[in-house]
Amino acid sequence: MKLRKVSAAAATALVLTLTATACGGDGDSEGGSGSGGGKKIKIGIKYDQPGLGLKEPDGSFSGFDVDVATYVAKELGYKPDQIEFVETKSADRENALARGDVKLIAATYSITDERKAKVDFAGPYLLAHQDLLVKTDSDITEATDLNGKDLCSVTGSTSAQNVKNDFAPKANLKETGGYSECLAGLQSGSVDALTTDDSILAGYAAQQQYKGKFKLAGLKLSNENYGIGVKKGDTETVNKVNAALEKMVKDGAWEKAVKDNFGPANYKNEPAPKIGTIVK
Structure with missing residues (x-):
């Protein structure tokens, strides 16, 4: 009889342990579940794009995407x-x-339509354009000016090839492993221009070591509608994120984030895009 009582007690303890485990632990930090409370939310960002998504040496994060994500998470019920x-x-x-x-x-x-077949998007929250980054004293003002000049971009990028195909077929394309190499080439004079999204270019140009050395050409070679990716079919989250983005624009936090992250590069940003409106 005593053995049965001990077994029952042990069984009760086991049930309580399993219940506690189910209510806490790793499940609380999953990317997809819950909102607020003691739970966490996982948000994907870039770690290597100054002005947009950058992991700082001290482990903190900075950039426009980071600011937008932090604001949205707050509206979803999460603290920093x-x-x-x-x-x-x-x-x-x-x-x-x-x-x-x-x-x-x-x-x-x-x-893009191709990506929308795989994921859902909230936004857009920024309209960017493909542009050129050049030295502040450069005479390059149009993409056609790149004929006979050295154009840099990262390996695998379509940006530089677009310039060659559509604007400057005689441009000398130089591909590197990263934008930092292009910037070093631009600074030394071994390349004449760097091309990718203007928001990315502005982020690099705003870095302390490059302030005043580079400028954006101000071209609009493409339209890039930045959205927040959400798992396909999660309409509820898309709606909540859209509401958060609309509030961010309305209360001025969006404009502040633009100036904080891109201001030093004199980035001529587009007005905040209307939610659900894609500029082709």
């Missing part, structure tokens, strides 16, 4: 210490959402 920023490479963004590794992605994620 409940946000976990996860590095999300461009090629892995769709998979990260599908796997549930992250709840949201704010990482210069242009909304």
Whole structure:
């Protein structure tokens, strides 16, 4: 009889332990579940794009995408210490959402029809354009001025090839492993221009070591509608994020984030885009 009482007590303890485990632990920090309370939210960002998504040496994060993501998370019920920023490479963004590794992605994620077949988007929250970054004393004012000049971009990027195909077929294309190498070439004079989204260019130009050395040409070679990626079919989250973005614009936090992150590069940003309106 005593053995039975001990067994019952042990069984009760086991049930309580399993219940506690189910209510806490790793499940609270998953990318896809819950809102607010003691839970956490995982948001995918870039770690290597100054002005947009950058992991600082002290482990903190900065950039326009980071500011937008933090504001949205707050509106979803999360405090800053409940946000976990996860590095999300461009090629892995769709998979990260599908796997549930992250709840949201704010990482210069242009909304395209091809991507919309795999994920849902809130936004857009920024309209960027492909542009050129040149030295402040450069005489390059149009893409056609690149004929016979050295144009730099990262390996695998379509930006530089677009310039060659559509504007300057005689441009000398130089591809590097990263934008920092292009910037070094631009600074030394081994290349004449760097091309990618103007928001990315502005972020690099705003870095302390480059202030006053580079300028944006101010061209609009393409339209890039940045959206916040959400797992396909999660309409409820899309609606909540859209409401948060609309509030961010209305209360002035969006404009402040633009000036804080891109201001030193004299970035001529477009007005805040209307939610759901994609500029082709």
